Amino acid sequence: MKNFFRISFLIALFFGFQFNSNAAEKVEYLKTDWSFKGPFGKFDRASLQRGYQVYQEVCSSCHSMKYLSYRNLVEEGGPEFSVEQAKAIAASFEVKDGPNADGEMFMRPGRLSDKFVMPYENEKAAQAANGGAYPPDMTVLVKARGGGVDYIYSLLQGYEDPPAGVTLDDGVYYNKYMYGNKIKMSNQLSDGLVEYSDGTNASVEQMAKDVTTFLMWTAEPHLETRHKMGFKAIVYLIILTVLVYFSMKRIWSRIETKV
Amino acid sequence: MSEHEYTPKSKVGKWFNDRLPLLTLANHLTDYPTPKNLNYWWTFGGILTFCLITQIVTGLVLAMHYIAHADMAFQSVEHIMRDVNYGWLIRYIHANGASMFFLAVYIHIFRSLFYGSYKSPREVIWIIGIIIYLLMMAAAFLGYVLPWGQMSFWGATVITNLFSAIPLVGEGIVTWLWGGYSVDNPTLTRFFTLHYLIPFLILGLVVLHIWALHVPGNNNPIGIDIKKPSKDTVPFHPYIVIKDGFALLMFMIVFAFFVFYTPNILGHADNYIEANPLVTPAHIVPEWYLLPFYAILRSVPDKLLGVIAMLSAILILAALPWLDTSKIRSAVFRPLYKQFYWILVADVLILGYVGAMPAEGLYLLIARIATAYYFLHFLVILPVLGFKERTTPVPLSITEPILGGSPNLAAVKKKDSFKDQ
Numbered sequence: 001m002k003n004f005f006r007i008s009f010l011i012a013l014f015f016g017f018q019f020n021s022n023a024a025e026k027v028e029y030l031k032t033d034w035s036f037k038g039p040f041g042k043f044d045r046a047s048l049q050r051g052y053q054v055y056q057e058v059c060s061s062c063h064s065m066k067y068l069s070y071r072n073l074v075e076e077g078g079p080e081f082s083v084e085q086a087k088a089i090a091a092s093f094e095v096k097d098g099p100n101a102d103g104e105m106f107m108r109p110g111r112l113s114d115k116f117v118m119p120y121e122n123e124k125a126a127q128a129a130n131g132g133a134y135p136p137d138m139t140v141l142v143k144a145r146g147g148g149v150d151y152i153y154s155l156l157q158g159y160e161d162p163p164a165g166v167t168l169d170d171g172v173y174y175n176k177y178m179y180g181n182k183i184k185m186s187n188q189l190s191d192g193l194v195e196y197s198d199g200t201n202a203s204v205e206q207m208a209k210d211v212t213t214f215l216m217w218t219a220e221p222h223l224e225t226r227h228k229m230g231f232k233a234i235v236y237l238i239i240l241t242v243l244v245y246f247s248m249k250r251i252w253s254r255i256e257t258k259v
Numbered sequence: 260m261s262e263h264e265y266t267p268k269s270k271v272g273k274w275f276n277d278r279l280p281l282l283t284l285a286n287h288l289t290d291y292p293t294p295k296n297l298n299y300w301w302t303f304g305g306i307l308t309f310c311l312i313t314q315i316v317t318g319l320v321l322a323m324h325y326i327a328h329a330d331m332a333f334q335s336v337e338h339i340m341r342d343v344n345y346g347w348l349i350r351y352i353h354a355n356g357a358s359m360f361f362l363a364v365y366i367h368i369f370r371s372l373f374y375g376s377y378k379s380p381r382e383v384i385w386i387i388g389i390i391i392y393l394l395m396m397a398a399a400f401l402g403y404v405l406p407w408g409q410m411s412f413w414g415a416t417v418i419t420n421l422f423s424a425i426p427l428v429g430e431g432i433v434t435w436l437w438g439g440y441s442v443d444n445p446t447l448t449r450f451f452t453l454h455y456l457i458p459f460l461i462l463g464l465v466v467l468h469i470w471a472l473h474v475p476g477n478n479n480p481i482g483i484d485i486k487k488p489s490k491d492t493v494p495f496h497p498y499i500v501i502k503d504g505f506a507l508l509m510f511m512i513v514f515a516f517f518v519f520y521t522p523n524i525l526g527h528a529d530n531y532i533e534a535n536p537l538v539t540p541a542h543i544v545p546e547w548y549l550l551p552f553y554a555i556l557r558s559v560p561d562k563l564l565g566v567i568a569m570l571s572a573i574l575i576l577a578a579l580p581w582l583d584t585s586k587i588r589s590a591v592f593r594p595l596y597k598q599f600y601w602i603l604v605a606d607v608l609i610l611g612y613v614g615a616m617p618a619e620g621l622y623l624l625i626a627r628i629a630t631a632y633y634f635l636h637f638l639v640i641l642p643v644l645g646f647k648e649r650t651t652p653v654p655l656s657i658t659e660p661i662l663g664g665s666p667n668l669a670a671v672k673k674k675d676s677f678k679d680q
Contacts, residue, residue: 039520067337136532140337143523144531179541219531222340222347229348230519237515241508248501255295255493 051214375588482589550614584645
């Protein structure tokens, strides 16, 4: 066993060294306290609703949200808009439906059962409108980026003037958190850009936090249920483990061997 | 094995048992004499059975909702995550279950290596185990392709392209595997079929693995042959059942932690981006459990030789019972082997680490050294060690090590301290 510790120590040292040398090259993401982190983490309802507002007024003109339906806005563990509010939100969009009895496609107001309306007809149209760059779908975006929520939160606030020596093409912007620092999305957030209906001051930081919270929910709509169920499951398992441990001791005490 | 003939008590039982001896089998399984000094490293066999069943059951449910089509696979996974009742739970159990399965199998394999469980008369158990391990890797790889994310697509492209290294027929084989000229819908549908098939092959082999185990019986931490049944053994039920159950519960707590609190930490973020044949990810990496072999593959500059090295790294294990020339099973009585064993463990961990890093500069150098050492361990160190090593005296039985004729108290003490860990 001594060898075991000796070797684990060497391995730990080796890995520690490697990770440190890697970390030195990386940019530290901006930190904020996320209400949904940790085993008891829950979404901040108000923040989700504000985040939806930011998504709707700012992001949704380019970024689709194709796996989300309007009904999701009502569901437990999400922004929990009232049914009336969600119906009104859905109805404010025109959805292409059909074909009708005459074989024609037609436009109608959105319903709760509809998926979020996409800003562009297809990927090519999105690219054409955005200088060749495709604005990624946002539904699972935070899970599709290595840094997760911290990365998105930082990126939204990471626009800077390029350092001397870096030249940018037209339609390319400098962002210190972007991989390779060059991004085709311009800075979207500025203080007071949206007017929050709950009166919260719409600073860049606040909007970045709200919209990132919203994106965390769109990526993991069952996060709250998962956390709650996980706590119950683990407590249950621990109690059962303790009971089984004592039964085991008792059974093995019939013969004189330690377990 | 069965020391006394079993007869069911009831008439109906006897009638049935004469026609199909299921009750005899059940009796054999409960009475099965097991060495009483088995430590917790021996509980992973039961844990692995649990993992297999979990994967099959969750997999069945997922297959009811999944759509194996290049245009719909990614979307159907999101449908499972969002709209299927507890779909997120089932999918996270299945995805993390693969990792837990490999974690357990690696512990199981390294336990075998430490205590010499692969040696005579258990070679067949060992070789069946290696085949199961190979099938597990195939199943895991195929399964990782199904969500049709970026890593799925590009991982499939990289791995299937390995076959193109075969001279003359390589390119043809790759086209045949793909069912076209690139990884596409036909590839996905056949991968789904095979992913569904393999677990049942594994299940069959597990039955053979356990059957083969029940012929000579379990090895044990001091690696000696024991009389069965005797003072050295306990019946499988309830002694081993409760102990395996306890260990399984501990394992499930770790499992639950991953599923409920960090369900995506073992996966790659790029797999939440839908597959796009036109965009190659910056780094294509396999899942963590395949990384050591990936490192071996990349450490050889030639493609064909790299593939051969990677395959040999696994197949060499099948020859292990004959490469290890030592008559002593347990490393407890092999002071030199014990050192080399831990060096091998470190070597494999290092290979896993460099497998996740870009294959360049220092990483490549480390990968090459570690690869060379891996083969050196099996091809040179083990055969030579069996002849050169001075082993410490082995006790004659578990209960009476000293009376049995071994005067070496140190060895006995060592054995005890091992048992207590």
